[in-house]
Amino acid sequence: MVNEKMRGLGACRSVIRELFEYGKKRKTEIGDENVFDFSIGNPSVPSPAIVNETLTCLLQKKDAVSLHGYTSAQGDAGVRRAIADYVASTHNATVNPDLIYLTVGAAASLTISLSALTVAGDEVILLAPFFPEYRVFVERNGAVAVPVLCDTKTFQPDLDAIRAAITPKTRAIIVNSPNNPTGAVMTKESIEGLAALLSEASKENGQPIYLIADEPYCELVYGDIEVPYLPHFYANTLICYSFSKSLSLPGERIGYILVNPDAEDATAVYQAVCGAGRALGFVCAPALFQYMIPAVIGKTADISIYDTNRRLLSEALTSYGYEVVNPDGAFYLFVKALEGDATAFCERAKEHELLLVASDSFGCPGYVRISYCVTTEQIQRSLPAFKALAESYKTEK
């Protein structure tokens, strides 16, 4: 009587969401400060003051009919120009404002891009570990998700495995760097290798394999790590950006799709993006937040707090005997579980009031994801629990 595929997606909560709801309940039982919830990737650092200042100024100064009225379906022209100018100058790149489509957030950017590029039966490569919702987005219109595990020594793409996974039906590949859940950043060497193999495979297929780059964490990098601009390496790239993580605005749902001007059939790709936006019900991203963009683009929340957290946590965990993936970006620590079954490990962690997400649903079993976008105090308070958890495994040996 209803669409059963959709009902199934709505009836089961994701592992992350399940854990988050458990955490809320546990906090009411034993107190907020006694539960160490590392489950959700919800930014803990407030948005920079300029966000609310800009929004308030728009509300006070811009005429209400213009401010709250419809923009063009693809977004206000002035806003798209501001984005194009920023990206072009930051990366010394060619960007066309008429190949930018404003969206209501990262999920929208991805569903629109996938709808634009694939039909039922097409294949989309997902580099594991990946954000579990990618699979849902790919499969929605009947396309096939093809997970390819990364090199688990380096957490860089496994180029041989990717090459082996490509078929004549491969239409796109989604990359997410800096990565959720590993915190890894793709190196220049990885990108060059990936670009070369995709170019070759595109030739063999007789049509381009598009690279969809999901980049909400691209400003969240630490030390002197760089995040290269993918279109410089591979022309057939669509960038999906969201301001959620950089500006701590995840609830406001604002981002964009940028089609690289040098992509094959860039015009056709963009038309398909516009058509998908129209068909999925997305035209005109939220206007107030569109108009906010020019004043805030390139700025971030205070990410030094994430840096502090990641160093504090990864150093402590390493000293307790945990194996920690080097966290170069985003706000997630990827840590090897202390037993083979990561889910069992997470259950034991709960006994220490530690809420950690098992990596299985990310397509890479045997690890846990620890979201360190929390207060530094929470991290400090949790360290004895992490130590006790590790100790409990040592006594078993």
Place this chain on the structure above:
Amino acid sequence: MVNEKMRGLGACRSVIRELFEYGKKRKTEIGDENVFDFSIGNPSVPSPAIVNETLTCLLQKKDAVSLHGYTSAQGDAGVRRAIADYVASTHNATVNPDLIYLTVGAAASLTISLSALTVAGDEVILLAPFFPEYRVFVERNGAVAVPVLCDTKTFQPDLDAIRAAITPKTRAIIVNSPNNPTGAVMTKESIEGLAALLSEASKENGQPIYLIADEPYCELVYGDIEVPYLPHFYANTLICYSFSKSLSLPGERIGYILVNPDAEDATAVYQAVCGAGRALGFVCAPALFQYMIPAVIGKTADISIYDTNRRLLSEALTSYGYEVVNPDGAFYLFVKALEGDATAFCERAKEHELLLVASDSFGCPGYVRISYCVTTEQIQRSLPAFKALAESYKTEK
């Protein structure tokens, strides 16, 4: 190389959008005040002061991390309760906040509802004339749009025609009252008749036919016209509401889906709504605008201006010899073209700088839609042009 169906949708502009773009260009040629643009349904009356006051207050008082953070996928619980309380008290109805799903606007409400209820091959009845995008939304996942023309004497649903159009594959029907483009409001008698035939057809089909009520204009009614609460008449109803028209916030994209608690399998329907929201990329409607809702729900922009406009325009046009459909709601006047071919009529209207939308793309040829959500001054300035246009047809006889 791209999804051709999506590309086709993105490559062609809608008739309305085409006319709007023509209007912008013409205004630069001969001056804004000399072009009478009645093409787009973009509210011309500013949002009431309480909107910006509420938004500003939220920005200043609510902690930024909470304000701009993720809400539950289906929307903040407190906001859903406020909507449920308002609808329940306004209509003396039973409403369940856990059967409400906040959305990023009317289009999203519709695409989610359709995805929840239909699969490829299912049929959805559209009462013509209808907003052309309904067809795009229905066809996106392979369902079939079945237009059924209304009774063009009364612009009420043609119950016999609807009954004849129902097949075992009919899964849903979309109604839009007050109506875009006719301004007609469904009478209680029409609703009772429709409910009876849908109930009977549902029994014959062995499963419910759901009624999807697209209701962004339900507060925009004039005189003592009432807009009955459809779930009172037909249990298997989903209400799709948007604050765009009532609060003049079309660019902000905020609305909701309300599944009637007495609908068959209401829980399954709601789960499918949640699943469709998830799969389409819609989770978590824009947070700032969610939190605005409790303070503004039930309030409207100053719709007396629309009332003034509609009386001024419909009286004048009637006196010039036009045949005008009685405009009980929304902000559209539906007027019979002065020649058989409405598109040709609109071309001649352009010669008088009148931008009117031919009704053909709404599924009901031979009329034009005139959006009177413009300044009263524009209407006054346009009257000589309407008169001259009518005169040009009289001199031909």
